[in-house]
Amino acid sequence: MTTPAHAATPHGPSRRGAGLARRLAPWSAAAVVAALAVWRMLYLHGVNDNFNAAFFAGAVVRSLQLGSLYALIALGYTMVYGIIRLINFAHGEVFMVGAFAAYFLFSATPYPWPVAVLVAAVVAYGFLRFLGFFRVLGRPVVLAAASSCFVAVALALASVRLGWLGAMVASMFVTGVLGMAIDRVAYKPLRGAPRNSMLITAIAVSFFLQNFGLLAFSNRQTPFRPQSFFTGQLTFPVAGETVFTTWMVVLVPAVTLVLVLVLTTLVTRTRLGRAMRATSQDAETARMMGVDVDRVISSTFLLGSMLAAAAAVMWGMSFGSINQPAIFGVLPGIKAFAAAVIGGIGSLPGAVIGGVLLGFLENFLTALFPRVGSFSGITEYKDTFAFLAMILILLLRPSGIVGEDLSEKV
Amino acid sequence: MTERPRPSGQRGVTLRRLLNIASAAALLVALYLVSTQGSVKLGQVFALFAVWGIATVSLNLINGVTGILSLGHHGFMLIGGYVTGLLMLPEAARENLRFSARNSLSDFAIGLSVERWMSALGLDALATPETIGVRFVIALLLGGLLAAVFGLVVGFPSLRLRGDYLAVVTFAFGEVIRLLASTPLLASYTNGALGFAGVPSGFGKSVWWTFGALAITVFVFARLKKGSYGRALQGIREDEIAAEAMGVNVAYHKVLAFVISAFFAGVAGGLWVSWVGTARLDLFLFSLTFYFLVAISVGGTGSITGALIGTALVVWVRQYGDPLEQAYPLATWAGAAGAVLVVAALLGYLYRRNRRMRPALHPLAVGAAAVGLVVAALSLFGVLDEALARRWQGFGMRAIALSVLLVVIMVFKPAGIMGRREFEWTWLLRDARDVPTEEERRQDAWLEAGAGATAPRPRGAEE
Numbered sequence: 001m002t003t004p005a006h007a008a009t010p011h012g013p014s015r016r017g018a019g020l021a022r023r024l025a026p027w028s029a030a031a032v033v034a035a036l037a038v039w040r041m042l043y044l045h046g047v048n049d050n051f052n053a054a055f056f057a058g059a060v061v062r063s064l065q066l067g068s069l070y071a072l073i074a075l076g077y078t079m080v081y082g083i084i085r086l087i088n089f090a091h092g093e094v095f096m097v098g099a100f101a102a103y104f105l106f107s108a109t110p111y112p113w114p115v116a117v118l119v120a121a122v123v124a125y126g127f128l129r130f131l132g133f134f135r136v137l138g139r140p141v142v143l144a145a146a147s148s149c150f151v152a153v154a155l156a157l158a159s160v161r162l163g164w165l166g167a168m169v170a171s172m173f174v175t176g177v178l179g180m181a182i183d184r185v186a187y188k189p190l191r192g193a194p195r196n197s198m199l200i201t202a203i204a205v206s207f208f209l210q211n212f213g214l215l216a217f218s219n220r221q222t223p224f225r226p227q228s229f230f231t232g233q234l235t236f237p238v239a240g241e242t243v244f245t246t247w248m249v250v251l252v253p254a255v256t257l258v259l260v261l262v263l264t265t266l267v268t269r270t271r272l273g274r275a276m277r278a279t280s281q282d283a284e285t286a287r288m289m290g291v292d293v294d295r296v297i298s299s300t301f302l303l304g305s306m307l308a309a310a311a312a313v314m315w316g317m318s319f320g321s322i323n324q325p326a327i328f329g330v331l332p333g334i335k336a337f338a339a340a341v342i343g344g345i346g347s348l349p350g351a352v353i354g355g356v357l358l359g360f361l362e363n364f365l366t367a368l369f370p371r372v373g374s375f376s377g378i379t380e381y382k383d384t385f386a387f388l389a390m391i392l393i394l395l396l397r398p399s400g401i402v403g404e405d406l407s408e409k410v
Numbered sequence: 411m412t413e414r415p416r417p418s419g420q421r422g423v424t425l426r427r428l429l430n431i432a433s434a435a436a437l438l439v440a441l442y443l444v445s446t447q448g449s450v451k452l453g454q455v456f457a458l459f460a461v462w463g464i465a466t467v468s469l470n471l472i473n474g475v476t477g478i479l480s481l482g483h484h485g486f487m488l489i490g491g492y493v494t495g496l497l498m499l500p501e502a503a504r505e506n507l508r509f510s511a512r513n514s515l516s517d518f519a520i521g522l523s524v525e526r527w528m529s530a531l532g533l534d535a536l537a538t539p540e541t542i543g544v545r546f547v548i549a550l551l552l553g554g555l556l557a558a559v560f561g562l563v564v565g566f567p568s569l570r571l572r573g574d575y576l577a578v579v580t581f582a583f584g585e586v587i588r589l590l591a592s593t594p595l596l597a598s599y600t601n602g603a604l605g606f607a608g609v610p611s612g613f614g615k616s617v618w619w620t621f622g623a624l625a626i627t628v629f630v631f632a633r634l635k636k637g638s639y640g641r642a643l644q645g646i647r648e649d650e651i652a653a654e655a656m657g658v659n660v661a662y663h664k665v666l667a668f669v670i671s672a673f674f675a676g677v678a679g680g681l682w683v684s685w686v687g688t689a690r691l692d693l694f695l696f697s698l699t700f701y702f703l704v705a706i707s708v709g710g711t712g713s714i715t716g717a718l719i720g721t722a723l724v725v726w727v728r729q730y731g732d733p734l735e736q737a738y739p740l741a742t743w744a745g746a747a748g749a750v751l752v753v754a755a756l757l758g759y760l761y762r763r764n765r766r767m768r769p770a771l772h773p774l775a776v777g778a779a780a781v782g783l784v785v786a787a788l789s790l791f792g793v794l795d796e797a798l799a800r801r802w803q804g805f806g807m808r809a810i811a812l813s814v815l816l817v818v819i820m821v822f823k824p825a826g827i828m829g830r831r832e833f834e835w836t837w838l839l840r841d842a843r844d845v846p847t848e849e850e851r852r853q854d855a856w857l858e859a860g861a862g863a864t865a866p867r868p869r870g871a872e873e
Contacts, residue, residue, distance in 0.1 A: 211806030
């Protein structure tokens with residue numbers, strides 16, 4: 001295919017002279033939506049006392065929690081798309097593997113020593129790659145760090161039961177290495193191949209991982225309740241009422257914020273980040289300017305998969321269980337992809353904005369249209385919101401909310 | 411198959427016609443044998459091949475011929491399947507549904523029936539048990555038509571979007587159709603996730619019927635591909651802007667490709683529901699589209715014969731892959747995995763050596779072999795004996811095999827087995843006929859023009 005994928009010729013009437021209207025249009029649309037939401041809240045409040053300020057405050061914090069999870073997954077999609085223009089269909093399954101890896105890291109430890117050594121080797125490899133990004137460490141130091149990491153992780157896995165934090169970090173490295181391996185085995189041989197081939201391969205990888213999950217973890221609901229302060233109940237007062245929720249609504253956005261800040265620093269302040277930005281602009285030129293493009297792509301997969309694993313662990317902790325591996329990653333994956341598209345695929349802030357927006361959309365629509373009287377509510381439609389929002393955004397503004405307007409090149 | 415004049419005059423044409431007739435007769439005899447002598451399982455394999463073949467060939471029109479990656483085919487099949495199932499429900503099954511406590515089908519949905527329409531229209535002769543065939547055709551056509559309407563809806567985004575975005579939008583449409591079918595909005599027609607049973611299947615299970623539908627589909631799509639319409643679609647695949655410049659109405663052709671493809675997908679869905687005897691949501695998962703994609707990619711993108719070859723492979727793995735999914739001791743699995751690793755490493759070595767790629771031994775192959783050796787050594791010394799004695803069920807092995815196959819095909823032979831070509835008898839008869847092949851003629855022309863004037867295009871360069 002010779003045509004660029006971000007297509008959509010902007011057409012229609014001339015936009016000159018409509019500058020103010022165009023600038024105000026999104027804000028007025030947002031204002032209209034907010035006004036409708038407030039009106040609906042007041043209406044529900046009048047109908048039923050259960051729909052008080054605390055109910056909607058609970059919806060807000062839950063939206064932020066879910067939105068942060070979507071944002072973390074969406075970052076993986078958007079980074080890979082930004083670098084090699086591939087929709088990594090397998091990212092949802094990477095998320096699934098992150099959840100199950102964490103489960104086995106903190107429920108099945110301590111391991112027998114061969115397994116501990118194997119897992120520690122994978123973690124240490126991921127650690128080495130991660131450290132290698134900064135290039136501030138001399139080679140012997142990196143090697144020493146990685147080998148001490150290897151020894152420490154192997155000892156820990158073979159002797160103690162991991163806490164949720166240790167499991168999350170180890171799972172991030174294991175999953176990151178998986179992401180790199182996927183790129184190495186399935187995508188790298190296809191660099192320069194038609195885009196459809198890459199997409200079909202990504203679908204095949206996703207299918208492989210789904211069924212591998214079925215094979216390895218069996219198709220069941222797995223309780224995911226680490227004994228932790230964070231899963232305990234959190235109550236806070238709003239307008240005289242009490243909101244009941246868990247500490248996860250604080251932890252998830254906080255961890256997400258930290259990870260996004262780390263990622264932003266990495267992308268804007270380090271050599272690797274500069275190389276990534278250069279590669280996403282023009283891979284060929286970047287290669288000519290001395291950027292090791294393959295290494296950049298590989299580290300993109302590492303980072304994106306690590307974020308997905310972090311999201312997966314927090315997802316399991318938030319909802320108390322991780323379910324059938326064959327479908328666990330599908331809906332979060334495709335919703336996060338929708339979030340990336342809504343925000344503007346290829347843009348990091350776009351992924352975060354899109355994810356949070358999608359979280360609010362999903363939680364708020366179900367909160368604003370609950371089961372009242374004979375009306376059965378719209379909870380059962382909530383999975384379709386993400387798809388419909390994505391289709392709408394793609395048709396109206398294919399470059400997303402913060403993406404630039406890309407016109408077709410011939 | 412259209413006849414093209416050949417330099418050898420009438421001989422090739424007659425021979426080909428004879429061969430066509432002979433192969434059709436052989437197929438009829440084979441189908442007769444299957445339907446009379448074959449086991450139930452064999453009949454299932456053939457029917458599944460025919461039904462999935464229809465869907466694959468129709469998906470191939472969008473994915474292969476037009477070059478648009480569409481991932482929502484299972485949605486079209488779902489629509490066709492449910493419509494056909496509802497319209498064909500016999501009276502007894504309707505009564506069961508009406509009085510079943512958990513059903514959510516509305517009275518209107520339960521009242522839907524081709525049989526009733528026929529008697530309401532005064533065509534009582536068509537409402538008897540003997541005429542189930544006619545009613546079945548009507549139900550299939552209606553299911554196909556409704557699917558085609560949705561094809562129109564999905565086709566419109568294809569005018570604004572390309573490539574990955576369009577693939578994702580079609581995927582989203584397919585999933586939305588599937589998700590909506592289980593919600594209260596449509597549950598009065600689909601009975602939620604439960605679906606409904608009792609669709610008459612004696613008729614749909616016949617090999618003759620399913621293969622008849624497949625034959626019609628193949629005929630239609632072959633004509634489409636060879637005709638001006640198919641040429642336009644292939645032009646769009648090669649270069650949309652050039653096609654537009656040559657006067658092809660790109661929008662019209664793209665949407666029409668979606669509509670036609672969706673129609674046949676709906677018919678395939680109807681046939682499948684009728685063959686299974688129930689309409690259920692889990693018959694129409696995304697994995698269905700994935701299997702069709704595997705079939706198209708393996709067989710050859712854009713080739714009808716290729717799509718059928720691919721379908722045969724997928725159906726074979728699906729129906730005869732049961733041994734892969736049984737429970738075996740872990741030692742057996744480890745041994746099998748080791749054997750696969752060794753064979754893969756060997757193939758990789760040969761491939762790289764043939765391509766003069768250095769080093770011929772890839773680190774991955776070495777690593778895989780090392781892991782295999784370590785596991786073998788450990789089990790040899792009895793370290794893993796206890797762990798390896800446990801039995802382990804290979805759920806999902808068939809799908810894993812198919813997805814690995816797809817990745818391998820995509821990496822090593824993206825064009826598939828057939829590429830974009832269709833099967834021609836001349837491939838088998840090259841020696842029997844004195845007509846030069848396309849490539850020989852090209853080389854002759856090149857030699858006559860003076861070697862070196864223009865390099866001959868290597869075979870398959872256009873792919």
